[in-house]
Amino acid sequence: MEPILELSGLSKVYPGGLTALDNVDLTINKGEVFALLGPNGAGKTTLIGAVCGLVRPTSGSIRAFGHDLASDWRRARNRIGLVPQELSTDMFEPVHRAVSYSRGLFGLAPDRDRIEEILRSLSLWDKRDERIMALSGGMKRRVLIAKALAHEPDLLFLDEPTAGVDVELRKGMWAIVDTMRERGVTIILTTHYIEEAELMADRVGIINRGKLLMVDQKDAMMARLGRTEAHITLARPLSALPSEIARFPVELEPGGEVLCYRGGDGTGKGKAEVAALTKALIAADIDYVGIDTRESSLEEIFVSLLGEGKAA
């Protein structure tokens, strides 16, 4: 795997003393979709800003495409695109001109075909002559994406691309991310919709209060921290846990009517174990009338990690 972005020991203390990034180490590999997950104020935008030249890091180093950003920023920034969190564009400018400007600003020769292709892929072609202020919020965001793609970046930052966007548009955004991934663009997105990270990302990083708490493959994270929980409602209450099922991670809830299984990981081991548990119950002649299983989501992992973060 080829690293495309390497942050090491990156810290940012804002004037006033707030530590927005606290010694962050992170490596992003070519071609992956990385989701930076964290609550409001966690430092996600600051991290992106540090890479894109909007925020001056207090300490640490950033390398992009092998170039040190502190000294060789021109060559690195050429290949980085940014879609900011806020919808900030020149509202009076027509869509087409705004996108062409972005391409020129990044030093590329005008290319009508390329701009047309970008606008079409974002369903903006019909709106190319409209002033940006005449567009809906979802379209404005797509204009920002078009601007960020105009110089054909290899690394794209999407800062909360779906915040405040309705379900339909969110699905549209996911499709856009998929298309870009297929083209080989490395994508770093921030979100606080966990389902979004689960759906789109290859790897997930969880950040809170400027600390990167955990970075892992999404599946590995689920495997490590995921849980299966099953509630088995018994036909007749039990007074104690029978020895036949003692090898399972089960508890008898107060009242003895519900058997509660908590175990497994995010890989399906839990489901298999619940199946084995039910067979053991039948073998031991313990009847049940209902089974209710659920897999914990990234969301719960997230919440529990944040809880630990606070306690620390």
Added chain:
Amino acid sequence: MISWRSTWSIYTRELMRFLRTAFQSVLAPVLTTSLYFIVFGAAIGGRMPDLGGVDYGAFIIPGLLMLTLLGETTSNSSFGIYMPRFTGTIYELLSAPVGVSETLLGFVGAAMTKSLLLAAIILLTARLFVDYSIAHPVLAVFYIMLVAAAFSLFGFILGIWADNFEKLGIIPMLFLTPLTFLGGTFYSIDMLPRPWDTIALANPIVYLVSGLRWTFYGQSDVNIWISFGITLGFLAICVAVIAFIFRTGWRLRA
């Protein structure tokens, strides 16, 4: 290594912004120049003696030009950088592979172009009121461009320094306009009683107006080289301040 494409993009976009309000950009100077000529040229000028052999109406043209240029160039370029900061669109410039050279060449080049357009409009309007000829037209154009460059840089600094609209307007209002009016726009500082003629020399605008007047009529209150030197000095200070701002990211990068 400077990117000319990036510079060109910034330049054309700035000009586009100017042309978007073309009507206003053209009409305002035409109107103000006409008003000044009606009041100073026709009403008062008829009772004024020639100044150094120059008809009073013609005498005030360089002053008027300077008055409009300083005001327009400063406000234009301060807004040009303040608005993107205010609306957040500056993120694009900051994240682009462009440095201080592209940014300044783009912004200042556009400001110089606008100023020349403006100057042309004012001179054409003035023609409707008085007859005049320009002694050193090439130097006049050069001098106008130099002043435009200096004050667009000054406006640029202002637009970066200001963190609200009030501050953006206060420097032009409190310093630039009064100093321009007192800077020999409508009179020769020889006409001032002692000691005011000496005190007036502390006003930097005097040198600008005087310098431009020299390119027009071959004579001025102060030596042309002093005017030229002061304009260049001001330009150099502004460039140094902006280079510092970009290097440290002051008010630009969090």
